[in-house]
Amino acid sequence: MLDIKYIRENPQKVKLAIASKGVDENLVDAVLALDEKKRQILLEIETIRAKKNQAEKKILEEPEEIKKKAIIGALKEVKEFLDKKEEELKKIILEYEKTLGLLPNLPQPDVPLGQDENDNVVVKTIAPKSKFSFIPQDYLTLAEKLDLIDVARAAKTSGSRFGILKREAAILEVALVSYVFNKLLKKGFIPVIPPALIKKDIFWGTGYSERNPQETYYIPTDDLYLIGTAEHVMIGMYYNEILKETDLPLRFVGWSSCFRREAGSYGQDTKGIMRVHQFDKVEMVSFTTAEQSDAEHKFLLSLEEEIMQDFKLPYEVRLICTGDLSQPAAKSFDIYTFLPGQNQGAGEYRETHSCSNCTDYQARRLNIKVKRGNKTEFVHTLNGTAIAIGRFLIALIENYQTKEGYIKVPPILWKYTHGLKIIK
RNA sequence: GGUGAGGUGGCUGAGUGGUUUAAAGCACGCGCUUGGAGAGCGCGAGUCGCCGCAAGACGACCGUGGGUUCAAAUCCCACCCUCACCGCCA
Numbered sequence: 001m002l003d004i005k006y007i008r009e010n011p012q013k014v015k016l017a018i019a020s021k022g023v024d025e026n027l028v029d030a031v032l033a034l035d036e037k038k039r040q041i042l043l044e045i046e047t048i049r050a051k052k053n054q055a056e057k058k059i060l061e062e063p064e065e066i067k068k069k070a071i072i073g074a075l076k077e078v079k080e081f082l083d084k085k086e087e088e089l090k091k092i093i094l095e096y097e098k099t100l101g102l103l104p105n106l107p108q109p110d111v112p113l114g115q116d117e118n119d120n121v122v123v124k125t126i127a128p129k130s131k132f133s134f135i136p137q138d139y140l141t142l143a144e145k146l147d148l149i150d151v152a153r154a155a156k157t158s159g160s161r162f163g164i165l166k167r168e169a170a171i172l173e174v175a176l177v178s179y180v181f182n183k184l185l186k187k188g189f190i191p192v193i194p195p196a197l198i199k200k201d202i203f204w205g206t207g208y209s210e211r212n213p214q215e216t217y218y219i220p221t222d223d224l225y226l227i228g229t230a231e232h233v234m235i236g237m238y239y240n241e242i243l244k245e246t247d248l249p250l251r252f253v254g255w256s257s258c259f260r261r262e263a264g265s266y267g268q269d270t271k272g273i274m275r276v277h278q279f280d281k282v283e284m285v286s287f288t289t290a291e292q293s294d295a296e297h298k299f300l301l302s303l304e305e306e307i308m309q310d311f312k313l314p315y316e317v318r319l320i321c322t323g324d325l326s327q328p329a330a331k332s333f334d335i336y337t338f339l340p341g342q343n344q345g346a347g348e349y350r351e352t353h354s355c356s357n358c359t360d361y362q363a364r365r366l367n368i369k370v371k372r373g374n375k376t377e378f379v380h381t382l383n384g385t386a387i388a389i390g391r392f393l394i395a396l397i398e399n400y401q402t403k404e405g406y407i408k409v410p411p412i413l414w415k416y417t418h419g420l421k422i423i424k
Numbered sequence: 425g426g427u428g429a430g431g432u433g434g435c436u437g438a439g440u441g442g443u444u445u446a447a448a449g450c451a452c453g454c455g456c457u458u459g460g461a462g463a464g465c466g467c468g469a470g471u472c473g474c475c476g477c478a479a480g481a482c483g484a485c486c487g488u489g490g491g492u493u494c495a496a497a498u499c500c501c502a503c504c505c506u507c508a509c510c511g512c513c514a
Binding site: 055057373 | 443451452470471473474475481495
């Protein structure tokens with residue numbers, strides 16, 4: 001949610017900003033019109049209510065029955081009028097909040113203008129150190145030979161766009177989670193295993209529902225949503241709470257399954273587990289003060305890069321352009337990992353991590369504040385991928401493959417795989 | 425699922441129809457005191473909206489939504505949530 005005062009004072013800036021994210025700029029005028037109407041009715045109601053309150057106090061001092069009755073009679077008429085006005089106000093507030101909710105967070109000034117992911121800007125490249133002496137194979141070919149990923153049987157039980165991780169792939173997931181929990185625990189993150197179902201208010205509050213409502217699984221019987229990421233729960237945990245300043249930055253790491261309907265992605269990545277309805281992910285989340293959030297954003301990105309470097313994976317960091325930013329994000333970096341087995345061995349960079357500063361956008365929607373001295377203010381929230389298991393496994397399989405079609409286990413994981421050093 | 429208790433400000437907690445402008449304590453802010461800190465003392469201070477250059481005025485808010493009443497934190501109804509005990513259960 002945006003600050004209405006800021007919109008009132010800077011309507012042109014807001015229009016430009018939301019247009020750069022591909023959202024209709026006319027929404028700004030709609031919000032301002034509703035805001036004005038709302039304030040006008042509110043003023044009217046409050047003036048009358050002030051008079052009514054004074055009249056009520058007079059009744060106490062009034063000894064004469066006749067005068068009392070006259071006042072009470074007049075008050076009844078006033079009440080009927082107020083009831084009508086209040087009804088009108090309620091409708092306008094509802095419309096106002098709905099419209100205001102449609103406005104996305106504003107991009108920070110250093111975010112490049114652009115339409116879609118093709119306009120994202122590469123800000124750093126860690127290129128592959130050496131080339132394969134053979135033509136590297138596609139992860140799915142390798143994984144199916146070794147019986148690590150079973151898409152066919154997943155289709156049998158669950159339909160298209162599902163995968164079953166088997167044998168060493170399942171062991172690797174547990175190892176990856178242990179490794180990354182261990183790493184982030186040392187950095188002061190609080191580990192969390194969240195529920196997979198959340199309430200409507202929380203889901204709305206994290207700010208992902210408006211732009212692509214069909215993306216989420218919804219269970220009508222219980223009025224609950226399946227989480228698309230552990231972030232939904234980790235941010236939502238503090239709904240309507242006031243945090244202590246000394247607790248900030250407050251950091252969580254959560255491991256959960258993530259559910260995505262992938263509506264509108266027909267034909268993309270239809271094979272394998274690159275794009276599936278359910279995958280597991282370890283996600284980082286931070287709550288900070290307004291001044292801390294830029295530094296925290298860099299910190300989360302640095303952790304993601306550390307993870308990449310622990311595994312000696314080649315990658316690019318891309319600064320996301322305005323048109324590709326999510327609704328709540330003010331600025332995002334993505335990490336694209338090099339997958340040498342794609343394009344018949346020519347290789348390709350694919351998105352494996354993301355890292356966003358949502359400033360106070362989610363905090364306003366969820367009413368999450370921090371007490372600073374005598375005042376309370378909205379916190380800033382950030383999120384970043386630690387390891388998205390499916391895509392990270394793809395990266396490991398393709399980068400650690402051998403000529404024989406085996407897969408080496410990265411040394412950093414040995415301590416978590418109990419002696420497993422190669423998959424064959 | 426059953427029974428009972430409860431939901432009040434940053435926190436604990438008093439408040440059963442009208443000077444509640446929500447007591448008190450803790451925490452917080454400013455000042456006094458001190459070489460400095462602490463303790464102590466004094467003062468200030470809820471949130472949101474709205475009008476105003478400002479001082480300040482006004483309105484709303486005591487889990488949420490309705491209702492009763494001239495008047496509701498307080499009475500009534502529904503719902504949500506928390507805690508305790510019981511039942512069931514991986």
